[in-house]
Amino acid sequence: MGMIILREVTVRYEDGTVALDNVNLTVEKSEFAFVVGPTGAGKSSLFKVLIREIVPSHGTVFVAGYDLTRMKPSQAPYLRRLVGTVFQDILLLPERTVWENVAFALRATGVASSEDKREVPRALAMVDLLDKAKAFPWQLSGGEKQKVALARALVINPLILLADEPTGNLDSQSSREVMELLLRVNRQGTTVLMATHDPFLVGSYRKRVIELNSGKIVRDYMPGVS
Numbered sequence: 001m002g003m004i005i006l007r008e009v010t011v012r013y014e015d016g017t018v019a020l021d022n023v024n025l026t027v028e029k030s031e032f033a034f035v036v037g038p039t040g041a042g043k044s045s046l047f048k049v050l051i052r053e054i055v056p057s058h059g060t061v062f063v064a065g066y067d068l069t070r071m072k073p074s075q076a077p078y079l080r081r082l083v084g085t086v087f088q089d090i091l092l093l094p095e096r097t098v099w100e101n102v103a104f105a106l107r108a109t110g111v112a113s114s115e116d117k118r119e120v121p122r123a124l125a126m127v128d129l130l131d132k133a134k135a136f137p138w139q140l141s142g143g144e145k146q147k148v149a150l151a152r153a154l155v156i157n158p159l160i161l162l163a164d165e166p167t168g169n170l171d172s173q174s175s176r177e178v179m180e181l182l183l184r185v186n187r188q189g190t191t192v193l194m195a196t197h198d199p200f201l202v203g204s205y206r207k208r209v210i211e212l213n214s215g216k217i218v219r220d221y222m223p224g225v226s
């Protein structure tokens with residue numbers, strides 16, 4: 001069974017905007033896929049469906065075996081433990097240090113604070129930001145904030161990582177570093193979906209490309225085995 005399965009999923013916002021239009025999609029465990037498409041295509045809406053921030057108006061969604069359309073609110077924490085997210089509008093806690101921001105993700109998934117001194121440095125080392133552990137978000141560059149958000153998503157050892165434009169504000173060197181990190185996490189078994197506008201980045205890696213346009217999947221390219 002796929003790690004992520006969407007069957008005939010339609011998302012219609014309150015104002016009538018159709019963000020996803022009868023989408024069928026299966027992503028297997030340990031797959032890496034880019035999600036591309038123009039502004040407004042439905043990429044972020046897709047990710048929000050996968051963490052049940054949005055419940056579709058029609059269709060079924062399975063994530064790691066859970067049927068999200070039937071999930072009880074009491075089961076939501078399980079999903080939070082399985083899915084790490086980096087969203088477009090990065091929200092770091094402004095009054096908290098980098099360390100505390102990352103530790104906060106562990107608290108949110110019920111991990112005891114005694115684990116912090118092992119898990120937080122591990123996650124910060126992954127994004128090469130150990131030296132900024134005591135910094136506050138306002139003391140960081142845009143790219144560094146993005147990396148903190150990534151550390152926060154990875155600290156829970158997620159089964160699935162959803163990265164929405166994680167290289168959006170980064171120069172090409174940092175973009176490449178973030179990509180290498182995502183690929184490394186993927187090689188360790190995490191299923192990764194990465195939304196991006198960067199065709200150069202997509203073209204540089206032989207990975208699945210799911211293209212959305214007006215809420216529909218218009219292309220699903222799988223590179224052959226090489």
Ligand SMILES: Nc1ncnc2c1ncn2[C@@H]1O[C@H](COP(=O)(O)OP(=O)(O)OP(=O)(O)O)[C@@H](O)[C@H]1O
Pocket residue numbers: 013014015017018019037038039040041042043044045046088
């Ligand atoms: N809360 C909302 N209420 C109404 N419409 C929304 C809402 N959120 C998004 N939309 C609309 O849904 C469509 C899909 O938006 P979405 O954010 O999923 O696109 P996207 O592919 O992520 O775009 P971008 O590349 O700009 O991030 C757009 O037409 C958008 O205006």
Ligand SMILES: [Mg+2]
Pocket residue numbers: 043044045088164
């Ligand atoms: Mg978006």
